[in-house]
Amino acid sequence: MKAETLIFGITTVFFALVAPAYWFITYDPTGTSALTMTTLLVGMVTLYLGFHARKMDPRPEDLQEGEIADGAGELGFFPPYSWWPLWCALTLAVMVYGVAFLAWWLVIIGGALGSLALCGLIFEYYRGEHAH
Incomplete structure (x- = not known):
């Protein structure tokens, strides 16, 4: 470095x-x-x-x-496929769309769904198929 x-x-x-x-x-x-x-x-x-x-x-x-x-050798942990970044990006897009058109109800819905998507992204490796 x-x-x-x-x-x-x-x-x-x-x-x-x-x-x-x-x-x-x-x-x-x-x-x-x-x-x-x-x-x-x-x-x-x-x-x-x-x-x-x-x-x-x-x-x-x-x-x-x-x-x-x-x-040579193992370089580190590389995560497998994940759908959570897609859902996080879509909820952020809904929130930005809501701010751009002053539709605050879309910001609230996007924030609620975005918090769920973000929790899914953060805790993805704690349960299920790819749990550590």
Whole structure:
């Protein structure tokens, strides 16, 4: 993760230099604030990656003498198919549709069904076929 930290660190420095230059060239407060927020967000990712890179053992791709075979084996848990993200997206679409057309009853219905869909998504691996 040290390589990722370096990449995000360079990006943070780039945006930190571009934001004031953009202000002095254009005097545009909207673009300057967007570049400033981008600088802060990329800096936050840099700090997060740097903090965790110091606490982790080096990955095979972080080692100078690393081989392709060093990365072999199980990579982690990848969830199987799931219908819950579809229902969460549909209920969010109903809520956005309700806000756009000022149909607050649709927002309430979408929120109620969305809370059920979100609970199903969160607790999907606690019961049923894919329980741990």
